[in-house]
Amino acid sequence: EAGVAQSPRYKIIEKRQSVAFWCNPISGHATLYWYQQILGQGPKLLIQFQNNGVVDDSQLPKDRFSAERLKGVDSTLKIQPAKLEDSAVYLCASSEEGGRTTYEQYFGPGTRLTVT
């Protein structure tokens, strides 16, 4: 079974530029999550999708971050314009069903973003 795929793996941009990350979840997984992991910290949830609808985006900085999940499969996270503090690893995860405490989240390899 293929895991969660993410691209690119690494990205370096200058502040005020824009960037986009792509995620393809495990086949059949209805729920998709984007997390931000700043160096030395645990991941922080940015947004959760159930199929192609947003379930939770309470921690997404909506003035500069946006995300979509067209057709309920793969997803794109965009930052525009980027700030220095956006330097982090962006992790995508998927699970079989949202709203249940038992279902494991499977994580992708992450995209490491450096903003200079």
Place this chain on the structure above:
Amino acid sequence: AQKITQTQPGMFVQEKEAVTLDCTYDTSDQSYGLFWYKQPSSGEMIFLIYQGSYDEQNATEGRYSLNFQKARKSANLVISASQLGDSAMYFCAMREPYSGGGADGLTFGKGTHLIIQP
């Protein structure tokens, strides 16, 4: 207040010894799930073990066990017979219950950096 607290930023342990990584959590819900993930230097998050709040038995998965003390709101990870390959960051996380909107993203602690010495 932090929802997940991991008080050990780093630990050094001799190979083959057992190690306990501490985790305390804060929630007012009765139904929740607790997870431990391992993150090696390569960056991927690897699921280790899960404990449900209503589970009466402590969870075990191979060399990993979870010492769940509900009244104390603690969910410590125990690794028996540590190996060099266990060197990594370890994160405790909590999933709070379905709230009608379906939001169930994980809340993570800051992690513990475990180093196994030969």
